[in-house]
Each structure stands twice: as C-alpha cells, then as structure tokens.
Amino acid sequence: MSVAHRILYVEDNPANYRLVERMLRDQGYEVLHARDGFEGVRRAMEERERLDLILLDINLPGMDGYETATKLKALPGFDRIPVVAVTVNSMAHDRKRSLAAGCDGYIPKPISPENFPDQIRSYIRGRRDRIQPADERVYLREHARRxxxxxxxxxxxxxxxxxxxxxxxxxxxxxxxxxxxxxxxxxxxxxxxxxxxxxxxxxxxxxxxxxxxxxxxxxxxxxxxxxxxxxxxxRPSDGDRVILSVKEAVEEAVLVTQHEFRKSHISLVVEIQPGLPPLEASPDHLQHALVNLLRNAAQAVRAKLARDPDAEAQVLVKVALEGDRIVVSVTDTGIGIPPEFRDRLFTPFFTTKPKGQGTGLGLYIVKQIVDDLGGRVEVRTLLGQGTTFRLHFPPAREGACA
The missing domain is CATH 1.10.287.130 (Signal transduction histidine kinase, dimerisation/phosphotransfer (DHp) domain)
Incomplete structure (x- = not known):
C-alpha cells in the first residue's frame, strides 16, 4: 500500500488554506498547516524526514515568504524538499524574486483547480523552475538589501x-x-x-x-x-481624587514656586479664565505636575539669561476652557528644546540638564499624571525662543461642584 505524500502549506488566510487542503486531500495528499513563516520553519524541521513538498504564501505576517524560503533552504536536508511559492504576487518580477529567494517553483493565485493537481505532482516528481543567472544576481541583491x-x-x-x-x-x-x-x-x-x-x-x-x-x-x-x-x-496612581478648582490648584503651585522666580528675576504672569468647570483629580498629583512644569520653565529661562543677560525673562501660565477641555499652559521665553531631544522628553531618566541638576523623571511624571486623569500633554517649542507645555484635562463629571 502506497504512503500518501505529505505537504506542508504555510498560509495565514484560513479560507485559502481550506480551499487548497480540500483540493489536495481529494488527490490523496496529507496536508499540514502553518500560519506564518516562523511556525512554518518549525513544523518543517519537525517533519523534515516525511515532507515531500512545502507550499508557501509570500505575503505572510512577521517573516514573509521570501525570508522563509531562504531560511528553509539554508537548513540541512532541505535541498531535496521543493519549496513552491503560492501567491497573488503574479507579476513576472515576483516569480523571479521568489526563485532568487530560494523557491523551487511558483504558482500564482487564484489557483486553477484543473491545473493545480498536475503542478503539485510535477514538483514532487522533481520539477525545478530556473532563473537566468543575470536575473538571479539582480534579485539576490534586492533580497539581500531587504x-x-x-x-x-x-x-x-x-x-x-x-x-x-x-x-x-x-x-x-x-x-x-x-x-x-x-x-x-x-x-x-x-x-x-x-x-x-x-x-x-x-x-x-x-x-x-x-x-x-x-x-x-x-x-x-x-x-x-x-x-x-x-x-x-x-508611576503615579489615581490617588484620592476629589473635585477641585483648577484656579486654586494653579494659584497654589505659583505660590510654592514664586520665590524661585523672584530670586532669578523672572516675571511670572498668570491668566485664568473665570467660570472654569471643576476638575476631578488628586490635589497632590496635580500640584506636583504643575510645580514640575513651572520649575522646568524657570530653569529654561535662567539658561537663556546665562547666554544673554538682556533676553526677555518671562513665564506665562494660562488656564482656559478650549472646547470640552480645560487647558493649562506654561510658556517660557527660554532656550527651547533641540529637535533631537523632542521625541525623548517623556522618557524616564532622560534629561538635558547638567549632571547633578536633574533626575530625568520630572516630565515623565507629568505625563503619567495627566494620562491617569484622561488628559494629554502637548509641547510646542522653538529653539532659542521658548517652549509651551499644554495640559489638556477633561472636566469633572456633570453635576460635580468644586
């Protein structure tokens, strides 16, 4: 009694797999399935001694079909097992690209039910598609770059x-x-x-x-x-949230830091829109975030004054309702933030301050606090001209009173 040929089909689309499986089982083949390139390589290694053919979709997640073919052909014992690309990539260069990557054959989708069984038999019996050496060099270089x-x-x-x-x-x-x-x-x-x-x-x-x-x-x-x-x-937790007045929270943060501004001869201007809705937050966490921003602003202005004693020295704090968000902004006339640092501002332990003058946790904490309150942080900066941090907060739930 003859033993059924065993085929591994690497295909991430379940419908495509079921279609091919039915056609192959009707022809007496045993079909194994792998859903991506990594699983395909693993299953191929496990079944190496009993595999007669590997069918390979090219558009696989993670490791694509080209990489999977190259990996399989680099493994011991896989030179005898044909690897055939079965793919919707049906242009002439797609076929050449597949063969250069290590595939032994190429079957474009949609699969022809009339021709498919004969194509499978021909590859199992020894058919190997060839690529011209000149084309192979071109597509091997492309594959290497990829x-x-x-x-x-x-x-x-x-x-x-x-x-x-x-x-x-x-x-x-x-x-x-x-x-x-x-x-x-x-x-x-x-x-x-x-x-x-x-x-x-x-x-x-x-x-x-x-x-x-x-x-x-x-x-x-x-x-x-x-x-x-x-x-x-x-990592700030929610803390004990209460309904509080943003105006009072900002004024207290200003009082805590105003000595630092006076000592550095920096003008601190506060503009608060009247009639703001209350905010639901932990007073300690909110004040911590505001104080961090104010002190950072003061340090940025001091750095500017060290370079240019006649430069404008001001920090402006504005609180207003913009749409459905309470926005607290802190704007300084400091040195600004270099472009190469902007993507790392909220990374823990990243700081642009001199050694010993910063932990790199300040802005990270600010973002965590704002995120925990369902808000977001926006940064606008111009090198040499200053920076604005804008904190967007959702107001307290309707009916809450500060």
Whole structure:
C-alpha cells in the first residue's frame, strides 16, 4: 500500500488554506498547516524526514515568504524538499524574486483547480523552475538589501526593548529605595508640621505671615503623603481624587514656586479664565505636575539669561476652557528644546540638564499624571525662543461642584 505524500502549506488566510487542503486531500495528499513563516520553519524541521513538498504564501505576517524560503533552504536536508511559492504576487518580477529567494517553483493565485493537481505532482516528481543567472544576481541583491533592512529594523526594536527593560529596572530600584527614603523624610516633616502648627496657633488671623505658614503646613502634609507612597514618583496612581478648582490648584503651585522666580528675576504672569468647570483629580498629583512644569520653565529661562543677560525673562501660565477641555499652559521665553531631544522628553531618566541638576523623571511624571486623569500633554517649542507645555484635562463629571 502506497504512503500518501505529505505537504506542508504555510498560509495565514484560513479560507485559502481550506480551499487548497480540500483540493489536495481529494488527490490523496496529507496536508499540514502553518500560519506564518516562523511556525512554518518549525513544523518543517519537525517533519523534515516525511515532507515531500512545502507550499508557501509570500505575503505572510512577521517573516514573509521570501525570508522563509531562504531560511528553509539554508537548513540541512532541505535541498531535496521543493519549496513552491503560492501567491497573488503574479507579476513576472515576483516569480523571479521568489526563485532568487530560494523557491523551487511558483504558482500564482487564484489557483486553477484543473491545473493545480498536475503542478503539485510535477514538483514532487522533481520539477525545478530556473532563473537566468543575470536575473538571479539582480534579485539576490534586492533580497539581500531587504534582509539587511529587516535586520536593522529588528536591531532597533531590540534596542527600544532593552531601553524599556533598563528603565524598568531603574524604576524598580527607586521603589526598593522608597521605603528607606520615606522613613528618613517623615521624621523631619513631622517636626516641621508640629512647629508650624504651633506658630499658626500664635499668629493672628489678619497677619500677612499667616498665609505663608498655612502654605508651609499644607505642603509639609503633602510631602508626608508623598513620602508614604514615594513609588508614585515612578508611576503615579489615581490617588484620592476629589473635585477641585483648577484656579486654586494653579494659584497654589505659583505660590510654592514664586520665590524661585523672584530670586532669578523672572516675571511670572498668570491668566485664568473665570467660570472654569471643576476638575476631578488628586490635589497632590496635580500640584506636583504643575510645580514640575513651572520649575522646568524657570530653569529654561535662567539658561537663556546665562547666554544673554538682556533676553526677555518671562513665564506665562494660562488656564482656559478650549472646547470640552480645560487647558493649562506654561510658556517660557527660554532656550527651547533641540529637535533631537523632542521625541525623548517623556522618557524616564532622560534629561538635558547638567549632571547633578536633574533626575530625568520630572516630565515623565507629568505625563503619567495627566494620562491617569484622561488628559494629554502637548509641547510646542522653538529653539532659542521658548517652549509651551499644554495640559489638556477633561472636566469633572456633570453635576460635580468644586
């Protein structure tokens, strides 16, 4: 009794596979299936001793048919197994390209039910299509270029993956150190809070110092909360969200940073549209994002002044409703951001600041906070002229009150 010939068909389209399988089974063939080039190579290696033919679609996901044919023909023992391209790529150069890549034959789609069985039998019996040497040289060079391009693309993907893993390791290290930092920070913060509380008890309500003491007290409490969950600096959580006034959040962030602006002789201008809807957010996280942006803006302007002491020194904070979004923008007249750095602004641990002056987490944290609130960050910058960061926030749900 004769043993049925075994054929492996590498095809990602289930309908195409079922059509060919029915035709081949009706002719007495045993048909195996692989859905992409990687699975095709694996199955071919497993069945090598029992395979009589490999049918190969060219337009495969991942590793395409050209690469799969080249890979198969480079494996020991596959010189005896014909590899035949079955593809909709039906131009003359597609046939030559397939043969140059390592295929032994070429059957264009749509498949002819009348001719297909005879074509299959002829390849199993030893038929091998040939390509002229001159054409082979042309298409081999093209194929080599394509393989090099794919290799470069794969190397780039590996580098990106490596960077992400490296950043993940750094963020994990921060998490491990957080508990120790929190313990060291909480003790002095508790003393500060207690001292300010005593000072508040002795400061008259109408004293101009009282508001500054209240700010110190609130920020000491905020730092205590942040210290308790220090890992949020690597990936902020939703926190305890409340309905809050964007106006008050911005004004408090300005108060926290205004000394830095005065000391550097930088004008800080704030424009807030009246009647803004409230925002649902964690006050600590929102203030953290705003303070980061304000301090970055101040540093950018200082860098500009170091080069040109007569340059305009201003940071403008604007808050307005644009369409259905609350937009907080921070615009500086600083040095701007070089084009080569713009795609990496929100990458953790990336910084353009001098060594020791930045962790590279500031803008990463800002983006994480805004993303967590369902918003987005937009950057506009001109080298030598300044930068604007625009934070787009969805308002609080209808009916909420600040």
């Amino acid at each position: 393989l090099v391009d794919r290799l470069e693309s794969s190397l780039t993907e590996l580098q990106v993956t490596h960077e992400r893993m490296r950043h993940g390791d750094k963020l994990a290290t921060i998490g491990e150190m957080a508990a120790g930092f929190a313990h060291e920070l909480n003790n002095p913060l508790a003393s500060i809070s207690a001292s300010v509380e005593l000072l508040l008890a002795r400061t008259p309500e109408d004293s101009p110092l009282r508001r500054h003491l209240e700010i110190i007290y609130r920020n000491a409490a905020r730092l205590q909360r942040l210290a308790s969950g220090l890992t949020s600096f690597a």
